[in-house]
Amino acid sequence: MAPVTPQEIVLVASGDLRLAANQNCWAAQQAMEAQLSAALARQGYSVRRAHPYDPAKQHGFIDSQKMGMDVFRGIDPHQPLIVAESVWQYSHHVLAGLTTHQGPILTVANWSGQWPGLVGMLNLNGCLTKAGVTYSTLWSEDFTDEFFEAGLRQWLREGHVAQDASHVKSFAAATIPSADEQTGRAFARRLRQHKAIMGVFDEGCMGMYNAIVPDELLHPTGVFKERLSQATLYASMRTVTDADAQQVLDWLLAKGLKFSWGTDEATQLTRAQTLEQCKMYIAAVRLAAEFGCDTIGIQYQQGLKDLTVASDLVEGLLNNADRPPVYSAAGQELYAGKALPHFNEVDECAGLDALLTYRLWEELGLPGETTLHDLRWGELYDTGEGEEFVWLFLISGAAPPAHFVGGYQGASSERQPPMYFRLGGGSLKGVSRPGSIVWSRVYVMDGKLHCDLGVGEAVALPAAETERRWQATTPEWPIMHAVLRGVNRNQMMARHKANHIQVVYAPYEAKAHQACRIKAAALAELGVEVHFCGDVIGTTPAAAKAKHQLLSLPG
């Protein structure tokens, strides 16, 4: 074990499991670590990487759980430790070591959209939160800004970074209009009593420990898992006829969806890949119906990706009420006229949220198409009402055409990046239309289910700015330009306990606030600890409400 020097910080970097991704993204990690090391040097500290660059693999990431355990065996458990991330990473590579590390832990990401490094760090934060590991977290554009430097200084001196959580208000300590509370609670009681099935096609995706909801926490909500296998999905795809797949494709073409088809299977989307995705779509709906699932999630990134095309187009279609019809063997249309909420990357926290949201919105008479996105990046932008922080929500799959400007006609399917998906498959890409949204995130903390939720706005940006943002991230994926009400960038980053964020539209702003309140009440009725984040109108803190009642009492 390496000896501890007081002025030395140990650094680890977790990576992808996929060699191609680790090699492609290594340069960005090196650049980030150089800036981070310089920031530490300015404060009188040196950095020791706990694992070297591997010339054979051509990257310096921890790329498996086994390697992570080996690396941590060589780290003094009392030493201050930084997990530095500028790429998408699998949290389980380092989770084992971090659960027993006793020195201060700091997770750091570079404020860049190029690779999903912020997303990777947020996932790790969610995993550490669920595992009950104490950590601090920071991010920076160039590691010289005051926010970062002050935070780093505090961590070096005190072993933790204090963050601003003044935007968070507990539902239990707030009062909402009683009609909203009753609507939400009555809906939730029915959901719990009726019960629902969450179909899970292989549990656990890319080390996302935070995305697995323990059954004991899920059951009290009325939702029960049906554990399915991607092998079953693949086998079922093989039973779908070419003619049925062609009908799905014809339906999509008639709707105006554009496919960026080429001929090179290795780098381009091909018609054959799309037809394979159409088979997967039909197979997924049929299996969901066979097992009576109310929502499904396909793991896809590992296992399935080595066998067949990516499931992203499929996921976006499932999340849309207007989608190609799928029939049972007896000729009956399955889930006719309805979405079958799909949770990307089998993120079960998102699955519970999606099911509840879709059903609740339906009951409120609102279109309930919902999806998760990655909290990928963001920048200030002058939307016409002054500079606002506009988040870039982006996801490989699952966004429904109902969210896009122009619906299907505004959507396209583009090949998934070969470094993630060797066998291809298309995305379902579009720009989310301007409008009010309710955002949320269910997560596990202290052995309980929690949910943060708030209100925001999907904003329209000029086409050139949308394109710039796409080129700065992953241009093949669907995008939402989001402004969150009453939550600034740093508050959001410090608080959010996941790589994913759930979004659903409301027809106008006041309705978004009301629907958010009702959803909060529904979640609370299911036993979830609910927290309003930012400005949600109509949520009076209990103390202020009591004071108000006192003041209005007759003399």
Ligand SMILES: C[C@H](O)[C@@H](O)[C@@H](O)C(=O)CO
């Ligand atoms: C393709 C990549 O693995 C992505 O799926 C990843 O960045 C995520 O979306 C993580 O939520």
